[in-house]
Amino acid sequence: MAEQLRAWNPNAIEEVIEFRGETTLVLPRKILRAVAERCRDHAELQFNLITDAVCVDRFPHEPRFEVNYHLVSIPRKDKIRLKVRLAGSDPVVDTLVPIWPGANWLEREVFDLFGIRFAGHPDLRRILLPEDWEGYPLRKDYPVEGFRDVPMMTGFRKSSV
């Protein structure tokens, strides 16, 4: 798989991670869309289903964000994870909605909870939180109990200290 993509574009893959039988391809942000398109269309790859998009915040390390895309090839019974690393100062990556329309809500969820911008997304709005919510709750610099002041009463404490 990795050789296949390297033969096509020598700069396509920054790093290949093998861990517990799972393969992760770390891609440069610029060519994510092109690699994703090749993953779907090439006869030896055929990753026709995008099953999940997950963001990980490694604050305070930089590059801070990692966006993982989990792909499944139903005809080939195979799985792969694509990963792009994004700096905290510029969390923007190309959308994959034109390739897999199912990425729409997956990316909206990542946007909603982490504030990653997906360039070219047709409908990038908050999905789980209210439209007027401030901040991105799943970022590591967002406290678990939130920013809102909870009145303290003697004998009680905040849920997580």
Next chain:
Amino acid sequence: MTTVETATGATKTMVLNMGPQHPSTHGVLRVLLELDGETVVRAVPDLGYLHTGIEKSCEDKTYSQAITLTDRMDYLNPLGNNLVYCLAVEKLLGLEIPKRAQYVRVMMVELQRISSHLVWLGTHAIDMGAMSVFLYCFREREEILKIFEMFAGQRMMTSYIRIGGLALEPPAGWRAAVERFLKMMPSRIDDYESLLTGNRIWMGRLQGVGYISPEDAVALSMTGPTLRAAGIPYDNRKMFPYSSYDEFEFDVPTRTESDCFARYMVRVLEMRESLKIVRQAMAKITDSGPVRTEAPGIVPPSREKMKTEMEALIYHFKIFTEGFSPAPGEAFVTVESPRGELGCFIASDGSPKPLRAHFRSPSYINLQALPKLVTGQLISDVVACIGTIDIVLGEVDR
């Protein structure tokens, strides 16, 4: 009120707000429907009313503490949620689970699949106006919940599957209870089918309603019975077997019509297949043997050991205070839940709490196809479409 262009020229359309408190949205789902007469022109689902931040809470708990949170996501499939979470943590740790525990896990999640499909069938029948089926389905579900209570002490939020195996040894008399259920169930499924499958009202409400092409279904990342009703036999139990599913013989029912009726048929056939798996699992489960793997510092030691061995006592204390620290890395595991592909992604940074725990909830992603299913349909068919996607809002919003 907005105006849209139709074939007959500009007409007025009406925006109707369905939910969030509506009996047929199965929880707190709100759908904005733009209607031209009774035909749906546009549908926009609005979610998040039940968002509780389970993924954020997981990051603040040790690995074993988060199991109780997973129960509360898909409340019709708590054992399946426990399973996917534990499989992900076990993969991260590289743990091997005793065969006996694996078979018990399979048996439990298959019983859970039947109970979840029963709730689906009952509530969907009520949506379509068949009250009595609901009562019959809940009668049988009660039997399954009694079995769960026997095993785990809980009817719904079981937390029975734990990291490294199971919480408890299977209880005395479990074989007789499961056997009784297996004897009763096939004829009960026949009863539902005789009430519904050939019923003209049922057929009229479901056949040809909510069609989606197989290509669109895959492109929109649909999984589970909704995808299999479109003719694509994608089932994680067969494609990427976990928990020894490769040792079981069962079929993956598919249909090609891809309408609401096909989804109903797939679910009914799946219940019968699950019964087959439960029977095979029962034969495989031995009467004695370990239900937890030996992993000092990760899996709690038995009570007996704790009272005789100093080390076991120390490990027990450490597991329940500090927790354990898997090696840094990431693991993604998918299982077949009653609603589709349920996934769990866990990233570890080597500390006793997960850096990130994410759940790929099938209802959330299947719901994405709702606008595609209902556009051009009548407003009464929206209820059938939402019903046959089989959403659980606790899982959609997490």
